[in-house]
Amino acid sequence: MHRDNDRYKAFSRRAVLLLGGNVILLSGLIGRMYQLQVMEGERYKTLAEDNRINLKLLAPPRGRILDRFGRPMAVNQQNYRALLVPANILNVNTTIAALSQILNVSAREKKRIAREVKRRKRFSNIVIRENLSWRQVSQIEANALELSGVMIDVGESRYYPDGKASASILGYVGMVSEQEMVRDPLLQLPGFRVGKAGMEKVHDVALRGKGGSSQVEVNAFGREIRELSRIEGQHGSEAWLTIDNEVQKFVAKRLGESPASAVVMDIHTGEVLALVSTPSFDPNIFNKGLSQVEWKQLISNPHSPLTNKAIAGQYAPGSVFKMIVALAALEKGVISKNFRVFCNGEVELGETLFHCWRVKGHGHMDLFNAIAQSCDVYFYEIALRTGIDRIAAMARRLGLGKKFKIELPGEKAGLVPTRAWKRNVKGSKWQQGETLLAGIGQGFILATPLQMAVMISRLVNGGRLVVPWMTRTVVPFAGKPPEYSTPPSFKSMGVHASHLGLVKKAMSAVINSPFGTAYKARIKEPEFFMGGKTGTVQVRRISEAERESGVLKNEELAWHERDHALFVGYAPLKIPKYAISVIMEHGGSGASTAAPVARDILLELQKRDPNSGSGAMQERREVRLEPEFPAKKFLREG
Amino acid sequence: MFFSKNRDPELTLAEKIWQLNWSLVLLITSTASIGFVMLYSAANGNIEPWAYRQMIRFSIGLVVMLLIAVSSIHFWLRYAYVVYLACLGLLIVVEFFGATGMGAKRWVDLGFMSLQPSELMKVVIILALARYFYASRMEDVERLSYLIFPVILLAAPTTLILFQPDLGTAILLGASGIAVFFLAAVRMWIFITGAIAGIASIVPIWNFVLLDYQKARVLIYLRPEQDPLGAGYHVMQSKIALGSGGLSGKGFLAGSQSHLSFLPEKHTDFIFTMLAEEFGLIGGLVLLGLYFLIMIYGFAISLRCRHHFGRLVGMGITMVFFLNFFVNIAMVMGLLPVVGMPLPLVSYGGTSLLTNMIGFGLILCIFINRDVTLRPGAADR
The missing domain is CATH 3.90.1310.10 (Penicillin-binding protein 2a (Domain 2))
Structure with a gap:
């Protein structure tokens, strides 16, 4: 192994050489560190103070x-x-x-x-x-x-x-x-x-x-x-x-400070044009930094300004619900459009009396007039014939009882009761009296203002399952308007056109017939006519004793016991485009408080619409300017 | 024959574990732990995102190191060229992606991790060259023709890395390879002639081989001051941070320059600066001391080894380790131009850590197999 020995010697010699070189280089590093950190350390410390990046x-x-x-x-x-x-x-x-x-x-x-x-x-x-x-x-x-x-x-x-x-x-x-x-x-x-x-x-x-x-x-x-x-x-x-800010401001101003909410939407595309909940708050104060006092005021305000009532407020829809009951009854075939009920102001079921809002009664009523004059007894009768589950199914088709996943946090689903729901949630059997109440939109039923706006939209847009939405687009900052995307198309909900036509005609009469509940709140300019339905929702129980002595008027009641005022409407009457729902909490009757607000908004909307005015007016004139029903028909039945 | 046949048989696994140089393992772990502490500081006192991942990687690296330590030295001898070719293949893959418009890409995506083949090559080239020289006789290395093959072995990866372009790693790889030539007792006059030829060839290569963008990149490496907001500025900042650390430093997590200033890559290439700012000259010397001890172990193990393969690999890897930390520290102190070069065992980075652990695994393997006989031709059995 002599040869390996030579090689080993050469290797060792050179390894030591390399190591020696390394040690010299290392000493150089240490020297540099000493120079920078000790000799020049003070200078660099000053530099570090003066020159921070x-x-x-x-x-x-x-x-x-x-x-x-x-x-x-x-x-x-x-x-x-x-x-x-x-x-x-x-x-x-x-x-x-x-x-x-x-x-x-x-x-x-x-x-x-x-x-x-x-x-x-x-x-x-x-x-x-x-x-x-x-x-x-x-x-x-x-x-x-x-x-x-x-x-x-x-x-x-x-x-x-x-x-x-x-x-x-x-x-x-x-x-x-x-x-x-x-x-x-x-x-x-x-x-x-x-x-x-x-x-x-x-x-x-x-x-x-x-x-x-x-x-x-x-x-x-x-x-x-x-x-x-x-x-x-x-x-x-x-x-x-999708909001029209001018309309939004108008609606907000019109609702004022009372607890109320309104939703305005396009019945065909589902675009929400305005969505207001009052009383509101100034969002700028959150940005400046809210003081404790301001925050306490906001959260302790009984009218809850921080809750968006338009999507999170759940109300019994009241008479606004009657269109749904009517459609369910027509679809099942339990009534025809000529089906009549005699209203003497009350109906007895078992031991309980169910009253019509009109104490004297409405007399003989058919479906058209029952909607126009909002006869409760008529709807007690047809609700009983139709059954709660069919009514519930129709309510769901019209958008009640479920969230639309609108792009705002806090949306509520409302409630559409069925027999199964009562059994599962309440643990008891469905009562017939509850079906009666459902017939006039009271009892368990709850809907949000947004849902009611969708309901009226679906009723007058040809029966399409329109869904509300609020964001047209979110685009990178460019300074120019984005492309208009084609509006979504919606499937039909499968309700017979003649049934919808009948309901629509009746909703026109609610406003435009002298016998309609909201005749006082009508739009007088023919080119801006609207249709709709009032609702007045009782929030307290009226005792028999009180009925005997005469039901108290809203003005006589404490504020929180007054009725909720509701209105759903649409315009223009002939070729509908806009739908609205207005809810004034404890506002009194729908016809006297909610309907005028809705009227002003629908009028404003139509006046702003670039397609209305003379051109569109002529188009409407060709269709027909007058309401579709002859006034004398009312005279006969009134 | 000095060694009788019965000294040759393979050791059992238990014997190997018994023979492991645990004090070297402890030194390596201590050095890596300094890295964990600095990565914790680099993230403003957070274990995320660097320190935690580095610990995981080190644990994996430790397992890899110990597996290599107890592996058969014959395996490494026999498959040295195969490993070399595989690594060269990876380099070509990187080059290929670079050519298809990904710019200066140094990484290969393996799916579960990204690998930097140029980093791995630092260890693999030592294996390949040691494989070539382990059976050489003194007369062989005197012949120039005998050196043609190893020069190609070294030149191929160096050129590939140079054109990535990664001048720092290329030079380091070349220097490590030349160290193996030196240890293999190649005559001195060849090195001197080679150096003169190399310097003489710079001008023709510059004028006729390099393309304009490659020249520009080389120039930026050589003259960082030309880019005052880039590399040159960083070196200035690094010197201020390091110098202001003084003798005992500003204290853990209190390195205002590293945290407040724009100290670039404080978790990778410039981690030494942060160490020196927070722990001062003393901290820096502790790390250098640990590095020096590891080097001495490598040196001693190589000298103690009875076969030439082990000596060349052990000493070669020790040199790679030295060059790595020397270039990095010299760079952050403004002694060398800034080239992308991590601080071994301390900087955040997977491939660099893995490469170092593989290298130490081989040194440990050599220590265990120090008395094994590897005869000429053993690799061809």
Whole structure:
């Protein structure tokens, strides 16, 4: 093995050579480290203080929310704010003390800031105050020396130009809660807002956009010296809604401050044109930072302004439900359109008396007149003949009893009772009296204003299963309107056209016949005629004793015991396009309070419609201008 | 014959585990643990996203290392060229994707993980060259014709990596290969001639071989100051961070430069800067000390080995390890141009960690099989 020995010697020699070389190089590294860290350490420490390169995240502008014509409903405004940079602060208390001379910082705010300084990571900033005035900005800049760690920053904040009017659709934005603060570094930006309710919440991720970044050179006090590089973020996408903001504002104004809600939609496409719930709130206050008092007022208000009554309010539909009962009865064949009932003001079932709203009774009634005059006794009778399960099936076809998955949080399903439901949920047998009550839309039945608007739409759009929707499109910020997508087409719900025609004719009579319940609330201009149905929903039980002495009028009752006023309607009468549902909580009778509101809105809608006016009027004139029914028929039956 | 036949039989698994150099394993784990701590700091005091994953990868790497340690040394001798060809194949795959418009792509997606073949090649080239030289006689290495094949072995992957383009890894690979030539007792005048020829060929290669975009990339490697917001600026920031750490550092998680400044790649290539900022000169020396100890183990194991294959592989891998950490640290201290080069065992990154663990696995394997006889031609059995 002499040969291997030679080789081994050569290998060992060279390995030691290499190792020696390595040791020299290593010493070089150590020498360099000593030079940088010990010999020049002080110099680099100063450099580190004076020359910090900070990577800032840039908040992207939040995408606007626009109405169907591109009119802004939610926009961004410039906002000067004071930030605290914990890493640069010398003493929190002295800084805040100096600051409070300029900004008037309350004790509660001081506590909040101290808490956030502790909670946040060392290098993320804290918002002290937003929406600073020019005076405050210049004062802070002038006193920069005493205010170590305070920085002025220009941001954008959300602004809702119409305030209360569209709050039920838009919702609001608010501070990111600790639970939400995960992963996305954007959410940790000081003062970043996320959607908390309504469309702001539903489309939040798209509206947010993508954060950019900016590399800035800052000095030891966090003051920026210059920007080194910048990667622009991506503007949030813009949401185009189906809402017509002018109509929305009109409806909101018309409903006022009383607890009420209204939904206006296109009967063919399902586009929701307006959706209002009152009393409302100003979404701008959430953005500024709500005071405890303001928040308490909002949540303790008995009229619950934070609940969107149009989709989450569930009401007995009352007489509005009668069209469904009528269609169910016609479909089953238990009645024909000529079926008559004599109404003497009450019906007896077992031991119980069921009353008609008209104490004197309506006399002989057929289906047409029973709807037009809203005769309860007629519907007691035909509901009994039809049966609850058939009525329930028809109600579901017309959109009751289930959510439409509209793009707003908090939608409720309402309730359509059946025998099976009563057995499973209530654990008892269905009573005949309950069918009677269902015949006039009372009892267990519950529907939301949105569902009632869909119901009337399906009744007058040729029996199609239209579904409501609110977002036309969410598109990247481009500054130009998106392409109009073709409206969805809906299948037929399979209700006989002649039955629908009959109901529609009766709904016209409700408004336009002198005997109709809402004749007083009719539209007088022939080209803008409307149709509809009133509903008055009793919220208390009327005792026999009270009936004896005369039922109390709404005005005589405590507010919360008054009837709910309902109205569903459509217009134009001949070639319907718009549907509306209005519910005024404890508003009294549907005809006297809800119907006039609906009338004003439908009139406004038609006047705004570019297709109405002279051209469309002529078209309608060709069809026929007068209501379809002869007045004398009423004279005979009235 | 010094060794009788009965010294040759393969050791049993139990014997191998008994023979394992556990103190080296402990050193490796300690060094990797410094990495975990720094990755925790790099994520602002969070185990996610880096420290946790790095621990998982290290655990997998540890298993791979121990499996290689107890594997048969004959296997590595016999299949050295096969492993080499497989790795070269991967490099070609990367090159192919690069050519189809993916830019400078260094990764191969294996589905469950992405692999950087150029990183693996650092260990594989040592195996292949050691395989070639293990049976050479002193007279052989004096012949130039004998060196043609190993030069091709080395030049092929180096060229491929150079054109990825990854100048740093290419130079490092070339240097490690040349170290094996050196250890194989190739005559000194050949190295001197080679160096002169290499320097002389730079001008014609620059003028006639490299394309414009390749020249531009090489230039950026060589002159980072030309890109003040890029590499040059980062080195300046790295020096400030490191220098401001002083003797004992700013304290764990308190490295303001690393956290606040835009220190690039603080979890990968510039992790040493953060260590030196937070733990100062002392922290840096501790890590260098650990690296040096690992090197000494590699050196001692190679010298103690009775077969030439083991010596060449052991010393070659030790050199690769040294070059890796030396280039990285010299780079962050502004002594060498910035090239993409992770700090072994510490930087976040799967392939780099795996490559190092495979290398240490081979060193451990050599230690266990230090007295095994590998005769010339043993690989062809």
